[in-house]
Amino acid sequence: MARATPTTPAVTVENVMMICPNLKCRKVLRVPGQFRGQHVRCHYCQTTFEVPAIKQPTKPTAPAQPPKK
Numbered sequence: 001m002a003r004a005t006p007t008t009p010a011v012t013v014e015n016v017m018m019i020c021p022n023l024k025c026r027k028v029l030r031v032p033g034q035f036r037g038q039h040v041r042c043h044y045c046q047t048t049f050e051v052p053a054i055k056q057p058t059k060p061t062a063p064a065q066p067p068k069k
């Protein structure tokens with residue numbers, strides 16, 4: 001009986017979902033987790049930006065806008 005193939009050393013890097021900081025682009029970018037803390041380039045507008053190294057909880061951050069009517 002052959003040994004089962006060893007499971008790949010699980011370096012589970014989750015992709016980082018980011019929105020391009022370029023206000024004219026604002027594309028949702030999926031950056032591989034290994035790029036955390038590094039600079040990546042948006043494929044759409046070529047803007048270079050840094051991927052936050054700290055894992056952020058995915059929660060919709062409400063824009064801090066003063067209540068205005």
Ligand SMILES: [Zn+2]
Pocket residue numbers: 020021022025026027042043044045046047
């Ligand atoms: Zn962009």
